[in-house]
Amino acid sequence: MVIRLRKIFAVFASGVAALACGGGADVDPSRGARATDDDPTVAAAVTLEAREAWARPADSGATSAAYLVLANRGTTADTVVGLVTEAAESAAVHQTMQREGTMHMSALPVLPLPAGAEVSLAPLGTHVMLLRLRRALRAGDTVAIGLLLASGDTLPVSAVIRAP
């Protein structure tokens, strides 16, 4: 399990690095061409899109929540089965429910992404909970969150910190 997580983290970190540099000069063109042409898992991963990702400002040690829209443009269903982030000691998908006039949150073990569907994570609904932050999240910063998928891919998300 530890080895698997480390491996995912390495994949995730390289994905974030590629995003950070905008796919510019650091990217080895021969490697990119090979991945696109020969590796079907890369092609499959592009059909999942995360957008409008943001998270609430919070102090170190506190709790934050992140929101985003996930679109599955492929013809195959996938499922979010876990989360990784360097910013918090733990992260989980939560759902919000109203019970006897009070809002309650509970963990969702998996988040299905049906083929062709858009899934919105928004305030008062499903969200990503970031527990016991390792650093403060300040407005204007970003937080990297990796969505671990049942397909074996990791979808890297960069959430902007801002007030709701």
Ligand SMILES: [Cu+2]
């Ligand atoms: Cu929550």
